[in-house]
Amino acid sequence: MNRIVKSFVVLMLLSFQMMGQQVANSTHISEARTYWNPAYTAIGNDMIFDGFFRMQWIGFSGAPLSGFASFQYPLLDYNMSGGVLLNFDKTGPVSKLGAQINYAYKLKEVLSRYGQLSLGISANFQQYSFNGTNEIFNQPDDPLIFRNRSSVFFPSLGGGFFYTSNIREYKGNTFFLGAAMNHIYTTQVLINDFDQVRQKHFHFNVGGRFYNYDTYFEPMITANLVKPDIIDVLYSLKFEKEDTFWAGLGFSGSGIMALQGGVIMDRFGGNRYAKLKLGVLANYGVSSALANTGAGFEFYVGYNFDMK
Numbered sequence: 377m378n379r380i381v382k383s384f385v386v387l388m389l390l391s392f393q394m395m396g397q398q399v400a401n402s403t404h405i406s407e408a409r410t411y412w413n414p415a416y417t418a419i420g421n422d423m424i425f426d427g428f429f430r431m432q433w434i435g436f437s438g439a440p441l442s443g444f445a446s447f448q449y450p451l452l453d454y455n456m457s458g459g460v461l462l463n464f465d466k467t468g469p470v471s472k473l474g475a476q477i478n479y480a481y482k483l484k485e486v487l488s489r490y491g492q493l494s495l496g497i498s499a500n501f502q503q504y505s506f507n508g509t510n511e512i513f514n515q516p517d518d519p520l521i522f523r524n525r526s527s528v529f530f531p532s533l534g535g536g537f538f539y540t541s542n543i544r545e546y547k548g549n550t551f552f553l554g555a556a557m558n559h560i561y562t563t564q565v566l567i568n569d570f571d572q573v574r575q576k577h578f579h580f581n582v583g584g585r586f587y588n589y590d591t592y593f594e595p596m597i598t599a600n601l602v603k604p605d606i607i608d609v610l611y612s613l614k615f616e617k618e619d620t621f622w623a624g625l626g627f628s629g630s631g632i633m634a635l636q637g638g639v640i641m642d643r644f645g646g647n648r649y650a651k652l653k654l655g656v657l658a659n660y661g662v663s664s665a666l667a668n669t670g671a672g673f674e675f676y677v678g679y680n681f682d683m684k
Contacts, residue, residue, distance in 0.1 A: 400442040403610075404596075404636060408428045408444075410459060414479065414536055415480050417459040417496060418449060419480070423448065424446070424678060426445070426678035427677050429674065430674040431674075441464070442466070448478075452684060455482045457480045457494075458480075476499070477498065477499045478497075480494045480496035490543050490547070491539070491542070491543070493537065497534070499532075500531065503528070532561060534559065535560060536556025539554070554580070554581040559575060576602070577601070578600070580598065583612075591615065593613065597609065610627075611626065614636070621638065622640070623636065624636045632663075632672075634657055638654055639654050640653050647681075651679070652679055654676070655677075656676075658672070658674075659672045
């Protein structure tokens with residue numbers, strides 16, 4: 377009976393995610409913001425290779441999986457940057473695999489001497505697939521699923537901005553604010569002749585960094601909205617020691633607690649301009665709706681090379 381109850385809860389949550397949110401939910405790991413907001417692409421002087429992977433509800437078949445690998449490059453002489461991401465997102469019978477191209481233009485000395493406003497756009501090209509072969513349905517003859525498998529390619533456009541009051545690192549207290557919208561434009565996504573309507577997704581991010589010598593605290597709030605409902609709000613607090621390590625706590629409005637930590641390897645490979653960042657995050661649902669879904673984890677790796 378307990379397995380039946382758990383399976384019912386998971387199926388309800390999967391159904392909510394498939395019908396409501398069509399872009400992977402964001403993360404407490406602030407280094408991974410580029411996927412949700414193209415204006416965050418290489419906002420500083422670093423060329424970045426990074427990757428992110430997330431697995432939710434460990435132990436349940438069909439639980440959400442998502443991740444990306446990206447390359448970001450700053451064009452310092454032109455106050456702009458570009459990037460390419462390969463991404464995937466899978467929940468139950470629905471999966472998306474694609475590539476995203478980001479571009480950002482940087483306006484210097486906005487509101488303060490070291491302030492910077494980045495304006496970004498993104499083009500996303502995804503293969504949307506539905507595979508109901510191994511799923512159990514109440515109505516197996518439903519015309520949406522009776523053919524079991526279907527796949528379609530669709531493009532979409534997004535855009536956003538990101539402002540920081542101090543683009544320099546470890547030089548003073550900083551305030552930052554960002555917002556982005558995905559699926560500003562998208563084509564039809566027809567699965568077995570039914571249109572999977574693409575909803576506009578909104579991503580907001582606000583926070584700050586408060587420094588003390590070579591350490592800082594970073595409180596941050598991130599909101600993910602799909603019109604007209606608020607999907608989730610994430611609250612984060614991170615502590616970082618320069619070029620050494622970071623640790624953080626997080627909570628989401630859906631009732632998930634998170635704990636993260638990472639190491640920073642300065643002068644990686646003997647190069648004084650290079651850093652390697654490795655981070656992990658574990659989370660667990662504490663609300664009544666998520667108590668039976670089990671733990672989840674996230675992994676981040678980033679290679680940063682200072683181009684200045």
